[in-house]
């Protein structure tokens with residue numbers, strides 16, 4: 223093993239961000255960067271995991287699901303590979319100091335503990351799991367200020383902001399404007415949105431992503447989560463963060479400075495670009511990822527989001543302003559509601575309704591620990607299920 227090699231741990235390697243990260247690693251290695259994959263983790267997708275093991279020869283992998291773990295052990299054998307089971311092992315792996323960068327690409331709330339573990343032990347994290355920042359942003363910043371770990375966003379908007387503020391001073395940032403594609407229902411009427419099916423909500427026009435984030439994009443809760451993510455990443459106040467609809471997803475965000483000057487970062491909607499920037503920050507490496515062709519691009523449009531149709535976006539602003547445990551409650555109730563929607567048990571417009579009910583009855587607490595957020599999440603999930611059964 224070479225001395226300057228960067229050892230990478232991918233928390234959630236078989237999903238969309240995880241697979242794209244591996245293809246970014248291919249590109250970096252092709253261009254002479256010394257990188258290796260030390261750890262991988264999967265939920266259930268053991269066949270994809272096996273393919274990744276064959277290609278990248280990690281030292282250890284974690285499989286979260288017990289049935290999948292047993293199946294993996296009976297079907298595959300890799301010399302010298304440590305195969306671990308379950309969430310606790312994933313947290314342990316994330317907190318060992320034997321790698322240089324963790325890519326946190328787990329889905330939803332399940333990303334919280336491993337991500338905090340990585341940061342707590344002083345590791346840098348390329349963060350795709352925005353739910354960790356939404357639910358525990360205050361905690362993340364506290365941990366990072368002690369350990370000195372760095373968080374590099376793997377989210378196209380936040381990567382755009384990072385690229386725009388490189389070399390700028392914090393107190394010169396007037397505001398940031400996050401762009402949103404508007405998802406599949408940008409031009410649908412409220413009635414159409416009400417009768418949305420799971421399939422319709424899962425067909426995003428510009429981005430290929432996992433199921434949770436695709437539903438979040440359809441409700442625009444994804445943008446709500448990103449507003450809160452931006453607050454924590456860039457130390458912004460709520461009134462410094464705006465959202466604008468941009469259906470082409472070419473401009474990934476704007477930063478407006480005190481003198482009235484505005485910077486934007488543009489690119490084809492391809493997550494490999496922000497992933498690679500998170501891995502090479504503040505430098506850049508050649509790639510053959512698709513390029514913008516300005517001669518073929520006819521229009522870039524911008525418009526105000528419809529907050530009645532996309533209630534989740536205004537809910538997120540309210541939760542952010544109420545602060546304390548409200549964003550955690552919003553995050554957990556959203557995830558519970560999205561799961562119910564994906565299971566076909568509630569309608570699309572029930573998602574914001576469920577979140578609002580939970581926020582209304584919540585008694586705010588100061589968030590001091592991960593355990594507290596986990597307990598809160600457990601309570602919210604239980605309550606969402608209970609109130610859903612009663613209805």
Ligand code: MN
Pocket residue numbers: 377378379448
């Ligand atoms: Mn995004």
